[in-house]
Amino acid sequence: MDMLEAHVKKHFSLSASSLAEFLSPWKTYHAERKEILTHQGEQEKYLYFVLDGVQRVYALNIEGKEATLIFTYAPSFGGVLNAMMTQQPSQFFYETLTSSSFLRAPASEIKRIMLTNAEIAQMINFGISGALSGVLDRLAELQLMSSEEKFRSLLKRSPHILTLVPHKYLASYLGIDATNFSKLMNRVKI
Structure with missing residues (x-):
């Protein structure tokens, strides 16, 4: 719970009573490698707070091709x-x-707390606004940048990602073929 509390305090200032209310529904949860927590x-x-491990959000097209959209860690x-x-x-x-450890809170509890505590609702809206900003930046990258520019941008944003995530998922995230990703890795100086 200390990591979640520190994370909240780092990004938003809540009163002691609101912080205690926000922290109250969270419970520890562990998932094994390659476990689907939410299915299409x-x-x-649940709302998850990642303590350890790496996860992804992905989509499938009609032919079953995967597109990795987001990594969490x-x-x-x-x-x-x-x-x-x-x-x-x-x-x-x-x-x-990877094997992952979380704190997780029931979505119904988070929604209930948001309805009864304006300070927590404001904090969550602030977080969602930040996430939306990141999504719009990512859409612009995908639409406007070359493969090499997307790769460099990813490394600038998350330099440690190459050690955390298998390259096939990074290639999917960048929207490039895995073979081209390998060539890119060899060509771009890190």
Whole structure:
């Protein structure tokens, strides 16, 4: 719980009573490697806070091709957040890439707390706004940058990612073929 509390305090100032209320529904949870926590078509039941491990959110097209959209790792929030907030079935999968430890809180509890505590609702809206900003930046990267520029941008944003995530998932995240990713790795000086 200390890591979650420190993360909240680092990014947002809550009163002691609001912080205690926000921390109250979280419980520890462990998932093995390659475990799907949220399936496409399911309701997102939890908000996760990653303590250890690496996860991804991905989508499948009609032919079954995967596209990795987001990676999560400590210390960050995870899950299919849009499905949690809208209470609609998820369009995506949330999967562990490694054995992972979390704190997780029921989505219903987070929503209830948001309705009764304006300070927590403001904090969560602030977090969602930051996430949306990141998504828009990522869309611009995908639309406007070359493969090499996307790769360099990823390394600038998350220099440690090459040691955390298998390269096939990084290639998918960047929207390039795995073979081209290997060539890119050999060509770009890190």
